[in-house]
Amino acid sequence: MYDEDIWLEPKPIESINTESHDACIALSIDGQTLFMYNNSEENGGDIYYSRLDGDEWGVPVPLPGEVNTKYWEGHMTISSDEKVMYFSSDRPGGLGGRDIYKAEKLANGEWGNVTNLGPTINTSKNEDAPYLHLDKRTLYFSSEGFNSMGGYDVFYSEIDNGEWTEPINMGCPINTTENDKFYVYMDE
Numbered sequence: 001m002y003d004e005d006i007w008l009e010p011k012p013i014e015s016i017n018t019e020s021h022d023a024c025i026a027l028s029i030d031g032q033t034l035f036m037y038n039n040s041e042e043n044g045g046d047i048y049y050s051r052l053d054g055d056e057w058g059v060p061v062p063l064p065g066e067v068n069t070k071y072w073e074g075h076m077t078i079s080s081d082e083k084v085m086y087f088s089s090d091r092p093g094g095l096g097g098r099d100i101y102k103a104e105k106l107a108n109g110e111w112g113n114v115t116n117l118g119p120t121i122n123t124s125k126n127e128d129a130p131y132l133h134l135d136k137r138t139l140y141f142s143s144e145g146f147n148s149m150g151g152y153d154v155f156y157s158e159i160d161n162g163e164w165t166e167p168i169n170m171g172c173p174i175n176t177t178e179n180d181k182f183y184v185y186m187d188e
Helices: none
Strands: 023-026 033-040 046-053 073-078 084-089 099-105 112-117 125-132 139-144 151-161
Touching: 023 073, 033 073, 033 084, 084 125, 099 125
Parallel strands: 073 125
Antiparallel strands: 023 033, 033 046, 073 084, 084 099, 099 112, 125 139, 139 151
């Protein structure tokens, strides 16, 4: 928490933390839904969510629908209207180890119509850490493929007439010879 230019001592959110590996991976634009990664022996790594009720977070529940599988689903981003989600997974049928997929929110509240973003975005190497700009058309992500400077580099692509443009490497100083992931664009 933040109070008059001073960060207060952090406090664990008891309803969210488990004995497994937990990580906050996204927050809805209205700040009312927190998306988390949870990895346990049972799930292989799945996406969960929790809703804010007053000033208390509810117990996380698995994302409903077709996003979570017995494989790893670890990072995601959601559109500002909360109708589209992009996530990374190592499920079978992809182009590499980890690929980026799209899911749509269905009328029943579940996530479905899961599709791989294809060879314009995904390579035979790993793609991960998607972040969708508020404009709902610019996707930032990290990749070990394309023209990487070393490890993962941050790239961006825009959707144009339903097709993704050729990804552009963000270059220095955003990218280094190390792994560069979890880029978030902030307007002032």
